Structures are given as C-alpha cells and as structure tokens.
Amino acid sequence: MSDSQADLAQKFERVPYIIQLENVSVSYRLPSERIGTFKEYAIRTLQRKIKIENFWALTDISLTVKKGEVFGLIGNNGAGKSTMLKVISRVLKPTKGRVKVFGKIAPLLELGAGFHPELSGRENVFLNGALLGYSREEMETVFDDIVEFSELGQFINSPIRTYSSGMYARLGFAVATAHMPEILILDEILSVGDEAFQRKCNIRMKSFQQAGATVLMVSHGLDGLESMCDRIAWIDHGKLKNVGTPQDVISAYREEMA
Amino acid sequence: MINSTKPVYDSANNRVSAIAELKELSKYRYLLGQLVRRDILTRYKRSVLGVAWTMLNPLGTMLILTFVFSNFFKTEVAHFPVYILSGLLVWNYFSQATNAAISGLVWGGSLLKRIYIPSAVFGVSAIGTALVNLIISIVPLVIVMLVDRAPFYWSLLFLPVSIVILTAFTLGFGLFISSLAVFFPDVGEMYQVLLTAWMYLTPIIYPETLISPNLLPFFKINPMYWMVKMFRLPIFEGRIPNWQELLPAFAWAVGMLVFGWIYFTSKSEEYAYRV
Numbered sequence A: 001m002s003d004s005q006a007d008l009a010q011k012f013e014r015v016p017y018i019i020q021l022e023n024v025s026v027s028y029r030l031p032s033e034r035i036g037t038f039k040e041y042a043i044r045t046l047q048r049k050i051k052i053e054n055f056w057a058l059t060d061i062s063l064t065v066k067k068g069e070v071f072g073l074i075g076n077n078g079a080g081k082s083t084m085l086k087v088i089s090r091v092l093k094p095t096k097g098r099v100k101v102f103g104k105i106a107p108l109l110e111l112g113a114g115f116h117p118e119l120s121g122r123e124n125v126f127l128n129g130a131l132l133g134y135s136r137e138e139m140e141t142v143f144d145d146i147v148e149f150s151e152l153g154q155f156i157n158s159p160i161r162t163y164s165s166g167m168y169a170r171l172g173f174a175v176a177t178a179h180m181p182e183i184l185i186l187d188e189i190l191s192v193g194d195e196a197f198q199r200k201c202n203i204r205m206k207s208f209q210q211a212g213a214t215v216l217m218v219s220h221g222l223d224g225l226e227s228m229c230d231r232i233a234w235i236d237h238g239k240l241k242n243v244g245t246p247q248d249v250i251s252a253y254r255e256e257m258a
Numbered sequence B: 001m002i003n004s005t006k007p008v009y010d011s012a013n014n015r016v017s018a019i020a021e022l023k024e025l026s027k028y029r030y031l032l033g034q035l036v037r038r039d040i041l042t043r044y045k046r047s048v049l050g051v052a053w054t055m056l057n058p059l060g061t062m063l064i065l066t067f068v069f070s071n072f073f074k075t076e077v078a079h080f081p082v083y084i085l086s087g088l089l090v091w092n093y094f095s096q097a098t099n100a101a102i103s104g105l106v107w108g109g110s111l112l113k114r115i116y117i118p119s120a121v122f123g124v125s126a127i128g129t130a131l132v133n134l135i136i137s138i139v140p141l142v143i144v145m146l147v148d149r150a151p152f153y154w155s156l157l158f159l160p161v162s163i164v165i166l167t168a169f170t171l172g173f174g175l176f177i178s179s180l181a182v183f184f185p186d187v188g189e190m191y192q193v194l195l196t197a198w199m200y201l202t203p204i205i206y207p208e209t210l211i212s213p214n215l216l217p218f219f220k221i222n223p224m225y226w227m228v229k230m231f232r233l234p235i236f237e238g239r240i241p242n243w244q245e246l247l248p249a250f251a252w253a254v255g256m257l258v259f260g261w262i263y264f265t266s267k268s269e270e271y272a273y274r275v
Helices: A001-015 A038-047 A081-088 A120-129 A138-148 A151-156 A165-176 A195-210 A224-227 A245-258 B017-027 B029-044 B052-074 B080-110 B120-136 B138-147 B155-185 B187-200 B224-237 B243-266
Strands: A017-031 A052-066 A070-074 A095-100 A104-110 A183-187 A214-218 A231-236 A241-245
Touching: A001 A052, A017 A081, A017 A214, A052 A095, A052 A214, A052 A231, A052 A241, A070 A081, A070 A224, A070 A245, A081 A095, A081 A183, A081 A214, A120 A138, A120 A151, A120 A165, A120 B029, A138 A151, A138 A165, A138 A214, A151 B138, A165 A195, A165 A241, A165 B052, A183 A195, A224 A245, A231 A245, A241 A245, A245 B187, B017 B029, B017 B243, B029 B120, B052 B080, B052 B138, B080 B138, B080 B155, B080 B224, B120 B138, B120 B155, B120 B243, B155 B187, B155 B224, B155 B243
Parallel strands: A070 A214, A070 A231, A104 A183, A183 A214
Antiparallel strands: A017 A052, A017 A095, A231 A241
C-alpha cells in the first residue's frame, strides 16, 4: 500500500461514511384540496375545514454510503427514490431524522435547467455554473474543457435558443460535470445525445469513479445497475426494504416483481 | 477531499435560518451578479433600442402624465415635469423590484426543486437589477431638468443615502410579498391592483398641497409617502430632509427589512415543497 493510499485509509477511518442518513422521514403536506386564494383560506380556517394529509414519501430510513462507493437505488415509480436524492442533495429538509454529508455534491438531476434561451452558450455556462455554486474563477478554469467536451465549437457564442436539443443537453452535461465532485448524483440522465456522446459521458463517469468520487444513481435499467454499483438499496413505499450487493438485492427485487 | 470530520451539510444545523441564509447568500454572491447580468441583458436583447428603454420608459410615462396633469396643476407647481419624474423614479423602482422579486422566486422555484440554492438569491438579485435601472434612469431626469431649466442643487448629493434607505425598504417588502405569492398564487395578481391604488394614494403625480389637511395624517401612514419625499426634497426643493422627515423613512426601511428577511427565511425550507 503506498503512502497516499495509507493516508486515505486513515482518513477513511476517521470519516467512515460520506453520506449518513439517520432515521430520515420526509412528509409532503398535501391539503385535501388545493387552496389557492386568501378568501378560501380564510373561510376554511374559520370553518376548520383545512384537512392536511401527511403523505410520507420516506419513512425512517437509516443508511450510510461509503466514500468512493457507487451506490444504486431501485424501486417502483413513486417509491421515494427521487425524494431520497433530494434529501441528500439538500433540496428538501427531512421532516424527521438527520442527514449528514461529508463532501460537495454535484446535482445532475435535470440537465440545462436554468439556461436562458436569449443568452449565448458562453454566458449560460457561467450562469449555470453560478447556479451550481461555483465561482467565476472556478468556471474560467474549466471553460475550454466545457466547449471541447460539448463539441459546440463556434456555436458557443450563439444564443441557446438556436441550439438543437442534443446540443442543449451536451452543454448541460458538460457544465454539470466540469468539476469532479466528491459526490455525483445521477437521476436517470444517462440518455444524453447520440450514442457517441453517451459513450463519452460514460467514460467521464468512470473516470470520476476511478478518481474516488462517490456516485449515487437511480435507474430503472437493472442490468446497468448490477454491473456498475458496489451496493444497492431497494426502496418500497418509502421504506428501506433491502440493502446489499447488487446481485442479492436485484434478484430479490426481480422475484417480488415477477 | 475530506479534510475534517465536520460535515459539509448537516440537516440538523442551521437552526437560526435568518442568519444561516445570510451566510449562504454571501457564498453565492457570484450567482447574484450573474442573475442581475442575465436580467439586464435579456430584458432588452431583442429590442432595437436596447437598454435605452430603461430611460425611455419613465420618460414616456412622464411625458404623458405631465401633459395630462399639467393642465390641472400648472399654476400650483413650478417645474412640474421635474416634480413628477422625481416621484415616478422612486415608484418605478419600487414596483419593478417587488414584481421582479415575485416572478424571480416563482421562476427560481423550478430550480429550487432540483438543486440547492439559497432561495433569497432571487429576491436580492431582483432588487439588484432594479437598482441598476434606477441609476440608469437618472439620465432622463437630468435631461428633463436641463430642458425645463430647473435648478441643480447641492442637496442632490444626498441622493445616495435616499437610495440606500429606499433599497432596504424595497428589499424587505419584496421578500415578504414574494414569499406570500409562493403560498397564494393569486397574490401576484392582487398585487398589481394594490400597486395601482397605492400609487394614487402617494403624492407622485399630484402636488401634496392638493391633499386636504384633515386627510394628510392618513397619507403619512403610507411608507411610500416618506420614501418619495426623501427623494423629492433634495431634487426638487433643494434641501436635505430634516430629522422629522427622515426618521419615518428610516424606521420603515429598517423595520421592513428585518421583518421581510425573517419572514422569508423562516419559510425558506418550505419553498422546495410548495413552489
């Protein structure tokens, strides 16, 4: 074991987990009907008719993800996978329980959200980088990489409204992955552009993994997950049903689905 | 890389959200600049006259209002265009900024559901954009003053203080109303009606002397009365506001900013659920 690996192992000892969920529950408060006006709100408050139904999207989830792990989430639609990613990436605060994250997260939920059609690709790179929490300097150091990776060439100076949907997605992916994050979150997004570009995306993902990034992914492609992940969690109706090796969890999941 | 055992994010922290949000906002100051830049650039990008509209818009309104109302109040107020424009600048700034705060948070809501961003970014950048527009629209004011041969007073140097006080008030109110608009979508529509009524209840296009003395105390409850006065005295009357005139504006500004900030941040964890 080299010195740096020993160092890393030592750090690993001190911080065993990069993501830790302790008894996390998330409830969406759903009024039984949507109340959109003050008048309705006032009347119903007086009549005490506002029924708020708590919908528990996640219940009592305890889970740890180790640094450098590729961790997959499976479950049916509406099981709470996306909610779990949102709790980890700080978008939603857990209703109960506690989430601790020991690294910077790159959200890759939807590509190109926040692009402005009238601005040029160049301007949007900096705007989108800022939305992801980067500074001007951080974006300047990766700007050339982004242009190269997205294969936009001279189009980088044209307004984004003139882009094809492929160009749009490529630029979004390039900006979101320009910096290697400590934790990368992938929510069914690996269908960007044509096949050649998808291959490029996969190579970048792999290089992140090899460099020690932790990857959290949600997918319906069970075969892909089985080959990529170190561990998989199965979420069913907001509860953690099973965590373990991809083979075990996926075969149990398949059995129940069959 | 991991340097310490302190988590980057811990959901159990940030108990005092009003202060935590302030720290987050300073981390995202580059985003603030980018949003202001985006709004200024895109607002006029496809129009031929571009940024000139920032000046032409109040100028056009002012010309119409002056033309209509100078027939009524001609004898009472000298340099009536300057009188109107000095009030109109304040009003445009306030209404533009608060409206932009509402639409900014509603637009930003689609992002708040996907990635973490301190939600106050949208309200604060809305004020930033309006502030740039306010400063640009000082140009038509100067032009009108030159054309109307109105005097330029030394008291104009007091205006930066007025701008700071008005900005604090506008930011506080903008945060409050945008937060409300997230929970009640028709607040946005109601606010347009409210703004029109509010404008006519503030002496902007009519002289203050027109208000009957019995009613004047009611007009003085309106914070915008004091905000407009704080600009109009140095521009139009050539003197710095005295303490009795400045204190209400200052108190409203500080009070509204503190209230708006605390109200907005106390709800900030709910926006991602509600927008």
